[in-house]
Amino acid sequence: MQPDAPGSSSSKPILVAYDGSRSARAAASWAAAEAAASGRSLWLVHVIRWPLPELDGLRLPATVRDGDHARRAAAQLVDSGVERCRQVAPGVDVRGDALTGGAIDSLGRLAEEASLLVLGASGQTATRRVLLGSSAAELTRRVTTPVVVIREPATATPASPVLIGVDGSAVSDRVVDAGFAFAARRGLGVVAVHAWCDLPLEALGGPDDQEPARCDATALLADRLAGARARNPQVRVEEVVTLDRPASALLDRAAGAALLVVGRHGRGRSTDMPLGSVCHAVLYYAACPVLLAG
Structure with a gap:
């Protein structure tokens, strides 16, 4: 498949x-x-x-x-x-x-x-x-x-974006491709969101100077999107890099989205869990259709 x-x-x-x-x-x-x-x-x-x-x-x-x-x-x-x-x-x-x-x-x-x-x-x-x-x-x-x-009858408008959770894991390419393909068919833009970590850096004793980490995360997101952007040049893209936890970052932006695309597992994949924590959270709480693509 x-x-x-x-x-x-x-x-x-x-x-x-x-x-x-x-x-x-x-x-x-x-x-x-x-x-x-x-x-x-x-x-x-x-x-x-x-x-x-x-x-x-x-x-x-x-x-x-x-x-x-x-x-x-x-x-x-x-x-x-x-x-x-x-x-x-x-x-x-x-x-x-x-x-x-x-x-x-x-x-x-x-x-x-x-x-x-x-x-x-x-x-x-x-x-x-x-x-x-x-x-x-x-x-x-x-x-x-x-x-x-x-969850509910569609409320998306022609201006509603396709929201894509990009975590840099092995399934990211499949998730990105699925989101861009949907956006291209519907004439919609894409908002691609990458969160640095499943925990805020403060909880990990992160450094005061977070700019190097932000630059690395921005480069990772751009790299993961490069192929899909080249194949779908007509799709408008907004890249979002955030300190927030992935589930919160996606749920905050889900209202009004045409579709939210995530993978079944991300960076913290566990062999004894059929769905990752981010996937579980958006399935239960996202205020838009959710696609599990990878």
Whole structure:
């Protein structure tokens, strides 16, 4: 899977986990626009868990306990989602499937056939206090396909930038390429942010004269962006080097961004953690769509 899969020429579709919730509808609309921009097909999938043992012993209408009825309802829900996506992006090839099984296992397996997995941040069981639902959280940890998480309907404007977290790690090139590819397709600018360290220098007993470190960080950021800038000369770029911690630096700039692009792991990669601390923070709190690209 290419790291900039949303913009590559692969024939793999964009896969949307669709349950009809507000968050899923926003995810489907975002994915339809991305499919149109990237020339891909769109695939909506709703997975229902059946039977439901928790219904045993309850006095419920027969239709509620009828598996065939539940599957028909799921198919109708997907059909309505497909029709809505066709209205959003008339030229896109859109199909949908309603499947029975475990949502995590099914979507994780299907994601291997997709160029991009698009998730709503929370589904039908969401509460107002939950910022990232359990299914979305588990899928972001499990799949290796690039993943976009959508929290709310899009509020970005033509002036909204693509925000890219650049940490200088081995995955930075993939993250940068994915962010620039999205920006180029949408005619947007890029704000590339590099934070010196996961802790402020003061906590590390840093020197009073921080200018040498700032110069080194500025050079690192410029080097990481050089290739993508050369391939996408039309993309406006703002380079930001900051003393702030990476998660704070990105979250402070996420409001109003068209997309925030980060890697699953950064400089402090741990083999026993599926997601790094910065990735975890932005998935839960960023006020814009988040792409895990590397």
